Amino acid sequence: MVTPLSDDIWWYDLSGVNAYLVDDGGALTLVDAGMPWHGNALVGGIREAGFELRDVERVLLTHYDFDHVGGLSAFDGVDLTIYVGAADARFVTGEERPPLSNHKGALQRVGGKFCSPPDNPVEPLTDGETVGSFTTYLTPGHTPGHVCYVSEELEAAFLGDLVMEERGTLKPSPWLLSYDTGDVSESVRGFVEHVPPFEVAGMGHGVPFKRGGSERLAETAATL
Ligand SMILES: [Zn+2]
Numbered sequence: 001m002v003t004p005l006s007d008d009i010w011w012y013d014l015s016g017v018n019a020y021l022v023d024d025g026g027a028l029t030l031v032d033a034g035m036p037w038h039g040n041a042l043v044g045g046i047r048e049a050g051f052e053l054r055d056v057e058r059v060l061l062t063h064y065d066f067d068h069v070g071g072l073s074a075f076d077g078v079d080l081t082i083y084v085g086a087a088d089a090r091f092v093t094g095e096e097r098p099p100l101s102n103h104k105g106a107l108q109r110v111g112g113k114f115c116s117p118p119d120n121p122v123e124p125l126t127d128g129e130t131v132g133s134f135t136t137y138l139t140p141g142h143t144p145g146h147v148c149y150v151s152e153e154l155e156a157a158f159l160g161d162l163v164m165e166e167r168g169t170l171k172p173s174p175w176l177l178s179y180d181t182g183d184v185s186e187s188v189r190g191f192v193e194h195v196p197p198f199e200v201a202g203m204g205h206g207v208p209f210k211r212g213g214s215e216r217l218a219e220t221a222a223t224l
Helices: 038-050 066-075 084-094 102-112 183-196 212-224
Strands: 001-003 008-013 016-023 029-031 056-060 081-086 122-125 132-136 149-151 156-158 164-165 169-172 200-203
Touching: 008 038, 008 200, 016 038, 016 200, 029 038, 038 066, 056 066, 066 102, 081 084, 081 132, 084 122, 084 164, 156 212, 164 200, 169 183, 169 212, 183 212, 200 212
Parallel strands: 029 056, 056 081, 081 122, 156 200
Antiparallel strands: 001 008, 008 016, 016 029, 132 149, 149 156, 164 169
16 A cells, blocks of 8 residues: 655555655656565555556665565566665675674664565665765664665655654654664754755654655754
């Protein structure tokens, strides 16, 4: 089931985690890929939004975590490119495993047992790089390579797990799920300072906002 957030953006509520489908000026884009068992739901949502699986040109991953990369293998055989923040890229391809020296890295290793590396090419992104109408904002803390994607044209931001929605407000990624909560706070403040205004805010968890996204994130940044 997908819910439209605007003319070009659909929300997948995958029970416990979100993903998004975006018609980026004709380039169909999936933002995050749910858990390993969400492949069918992702494909179903594409049809529901009026597209075909082969129309998907790219997947933008906000970070490497079990609940955001799990469904990627549902797209093996589809001609698309996967983008992810550079520091998380080698975990997505399986070339490297997250460090056991960090509590979050250890958690990622457990989740990683359920994920198989995708067949499609994985392109690492750095801060400020663009993909279609999206600009990449490096926002480390939840993971070292966590990024947010912002389309000024679509007035939308995809925030991954930088913050999560809880009862209408945005909360920064908590200690248990973060590599470094100091970095999370710094990332939220830095992002708010540099990002152009946006309406739609798509978080990895909780209910996305259709309006006033940047203002509501600024309210959270002011408390950090
Ligand atoms: Zn998550």
